[in-house]
Amino acid sequence: MTTVFGVPLPAILGQMMLGLVNGSFYALLSLGLAVIFGLLGVVNFAHGAFYMLGAFAAYIGLASFGINYWWALLLAPLAVGLLGILMERLLLRHLYQVEPVYGLLLTFGVALIAEGVMRSQFGASGKSYPVPSLLQGGLNLGFMVLPVYRAWVIVASVTVCGVTWFLIERTRLGARLRAATENAKLVQAFGINVPLLVTCTFGAGVALAALAGVLAAPIVQVSPLMGSSLVIVVFAVVVIGGMGSIVGAIVSGLILGLIEGLTKVIYPEASNIVVFVIMAVVLIWRPAGLFGKEH
Amino acid sequence: MRAQIAVYGVLAAVALIAPFLGLYPVFLMKILCFAMFACAFNLLLGFSKMLSFGHAAFFGASGYVTGWLVTVQGWGTIAGILGGVAVALLLGLTIGAIAVRRQGIYFAMITLALGQLVFFVCLQADFTGGENGLQGIPRGSLLGLIRLSNDRIMYYFVLAVFAAVYLLIRRIVHSPFGQVLKAIRANEPRAVSLGYKVDRYKLMAFVLSASLSGLAGSLKALVLGFVTLSDVSQTNSGEVILMTLLGGSGTFLGPVIGAGVVVTLQEYLSDLVGAWVSVIIGAIFVVCVLVFRRGFVGEIQRLFARRAPAARD
Secondary structure (H helix, E strand, O other): OOEEOOEEHHHHHHHHHHHHHHHHHHHHHHHHHHHHHHHHOOOOOOHHHHHHHHHHHHHHHHHHHOOOHHHHHHHHHHHHHHHHHHHHHHOHHHHOOOOHHHHHHHHHHHHHHHHHHHHHHHOOOOEOOOOOHHHOOEEEOOOOEEEHHHHHHHHHHHHHHHHHHHHHHHOHHHHHHHHHHHOHHHHHHOOOOHHHHHHHHHHHHHHHHHHHHHHHOOOOOEOOOOOOOHHHHHHHHHHHHOOOOHHHHHHHHHHHHHHHHHHHHHOHHHOOOHHHHHHHHHHHHOOOOOOOOOO | OHHHHHHHHHHHHHHHHHHHHOOOHHHHHHHHHHHHHHHHHHHHHHHHOOOOOOOHHHHHHHHHHHHHHHHOOOOOHHHHHHHHHHHHHHHHHHHHHHHOOOOHHHHHHHHHHHHHHHHHHHHHOOOOOHHHOEOOOOOOEEOOOEEOOOHHHHHHHHHHHHHHHHHHHHHHHHOHHHHHHHHHHHOHHHHHHOOOOHHHHHHHHHHHHHHHHHHHHHHHHHHHOOEOHHHOOHHHHHHHHHHHHHHOOOOOOHHHHHHHHHHHHHHHHHHHHOOHHHHHHHHHHHHHHHHOOOHHHHHHHHHHHHHOHHHOO
């Protein structure tokens, strides 16, 4: 049997596949963060909480209202996105005049509130969410049997990332968004409603996080704390990719997922920290991140 | 100035007789340790405008090292504390050297990520006891003479260290070094153009803050007799931010008051409301950031400054 570093090749490929699944979540989450940061200049600490709320929305929908997975995929991001819009309108809006760190602190507070509320309602233990019947079973890839659901997660995330990239880089709406990022006042003077654009962008970024949450629900345990450590990894991913860079967020999300998967076979003890170590190295070598520009 | 002396006089008197007022000494010591932590943190946030989101790393790591040295290696109390602080200093030097390369929001995210790295190392390393943490850390004695197992004696020891740290921080802020930090805070490009090696000053402030945070963590480990993962967690990093913000960042007394409020809230609320504590803490965060950015002491100072514009400190 072929081995690499004394580890059988199929095991490596298998872990890389699972790493790619994690990478899909990183990509979706860091994409939303990057979009929000690009336009609002706010680092959304509540991103992990919105991811968690997306998963819970799916769980509650199924348990209490019989809403199936496919509808949850549509409705949960909508509902959580609305919550995000509410937060932007009621709270974040007041902070655009002060330093951006206050936005980070505010969203940190919101994350604590969201996690605390869910914990008092559902307890700290995880809830399981069934894999939809259409996506059960496995695909035999020769070196491993990949559960169909995980393959679906990769395909769905990459598609959503691609569509978002297209919307921002290749459409008229995206052009306005990018213009508003460069110079909000000028764009406003051209008669474009920038505050509305900002609100909708924030809502969309939050909806992406919630979508990631729904996609994750059947794989991970749905729990109030599922987003709190994930969001820090995603921050590191965004720093590595270069803040505000859409392509950087997607690419580095997927690649870091892969690297994390590889680390799990080669040196499992380091799998939790490898992303942070890479971040440190990238910062020493290229302080603006791999895809970022130094301002 | 006279009012300031009066305030400090009253505070010192209260601190000295507090254990005889029926207040639980361990609780008071916990407040003092977190107040020290918040003051050290304030050196960065308040006086250098760097928001570190990973300060629990220094607090927790130092606590772990002190606990391990005292419990497993049989070191004395003072040596154990110094060992912990030395580790916090080196950790501060490493993390700071990476983080000061970026400013503002990036600085916050980088310190957060590196703090999380330290958390995972503490989770997996052998000497930290993993999920259980370190238990039964003895307080030992001072130079083999004064036994610290007595809560009141320990209280005065912690109070003395706290007072020393507090005065040291005041001294640092008012020193030429502190004035350079102030200049960097006000206008960094200008400080660069004046020829100051800005990154080096920021790193020095970071290392100082990290070491003093470590000292607070070591003392806390000795006071309570245990160190757990929550000491190095991001929640702890968040709480020290809240203490500083709530009391008033950039003021000397603010972090002390903030620490008192937050520790008291946690101590009494967690029994009453359970998981809602984090909701309450989160709500205070939101209110603080939205309408109360100066904090308690900052607001009071503004009130006095308005009344007597000529007599500003």
